[in-house]
Amino acid sequence: MQIKDEEALMFPEKLKSDPNKHSRDKYCRFHRDHGHDTADCYDLKQQIEALIRQGKLQKFIRKEKTDPPPQDQHPRRDNERPRPPIGYIRMIVGGTAAAGSSKKARKTYFQMVQNVQLTGAVPKIARKESPIIGFSEEDARRLHHPHDDALVVNLRVEDYNMHRVLVDNGSSTDILYYPIFQQMRIDRERLIPTNAPLVGFGGSQVFPLGAVTLSVVVGDYPQQITKDVTFLVVDCSSAYNAILERPTLNSWKAVTSTYHLMIKFPTNYGVGELRGS
Structure with missing residues (x-):
């Protein structure tokens, strides 16, 4: 962790969750506690992003930008086949949601979705009409834009x-x-x-x-x-x-x-x- 000596970096307290449930195989040098790796520490990433926006980590950013990235050396033409991605950044997925946690529940849910897509069935209109929902500039007047x-x-x-x-x-x-x-x-x-x-x-x-x-x-x-x-x-x-x-x-x-x-x-x-x- 190269930025550990930066005075602007504020080290948090140790994790408040039960220490007996922390993974002893993982250690966070930012929290100085077990449970997750330093590279995966959400709190550390948030502080780093804030310090970058404040311009306090420019020396580290310049170090990373000394060598131009490959795409800057060889600009891609419009008719050139795009390069394959090097990885994926995903949202939080999984859990029970509407499909449930068992295989049978998920299978039933997907069959229902497929059936709706194929038949194009329209749900029945509710007896009482729902109010129309909209937003206006008046709703945003309290915000700084x-x-x-x-x-x-x-x-x-x-x-x-x-x-x-x-x-x-x-x-x-x-x-x-x-x-x-x-x-x-x-x-x-x-x-x-x-x-x-x-x-x-x-x-x-x-x-x-x-x-x-x-x-x-x-x-x-x-x-x-x-x-x-x-x-x-x-x-x-x-x-x-x-x-x-x-x-x-x-x-x-x-x-x-x-x-x-x-x-x-x-x-x-x-x-x-x-x-x-």
Whole structure:
């Protein structure tokens, strides 16, 4: 870790999760603790990115750019066959989602999807029409533009007001991090075992500690909804307390806008709103 002597780098405390559950084969020189490798440390990557944006690591960046990349030496023509990729950067995938965790459940789900695609069946119209959801510049007036902030919200989960919940439309399962699970004092017996691994945490597979279903309240009364959400509990460090994923947003019929940093969803009393924090 070449930047360890940089004064701007702030070393965090040791991991708060149970030390007995940490992998002794992996050691993070940033956290000075076992559990994950330094190269896979999310907190370290976040600090490095922030320091680069602040211009405090220019000497390391210049060192990497002394040799021009191959594509700069040989510009690709428009009619030239593109080079194959050297790897893949994937989103968080796996988990139970709509398909379930068993092979039989996933097979049944894919058969249903294929049947809908082939027949083009149109779902029945609900008795009560849903309100029209839209966004305007008025919704964005509180924000500083331009911005590239992530959509991070506060939710009521069980009896707790949970801050720093990342809304991620691209991933397939809801995540609750184990330190927060412990802080909420949820009985470990409520964890349902699952054999569905997740991919996307440092590029390797992560096996959740289990799944837990919690009550989530979204919005302000009376334009609010209360739904049960099944989270996969993951024991690794994160800048967020939880991640809210695509299947749950779909079940709420929620519409997200990263430009407005807002979620809107239909309720029995009109359109509910949840603003980014």
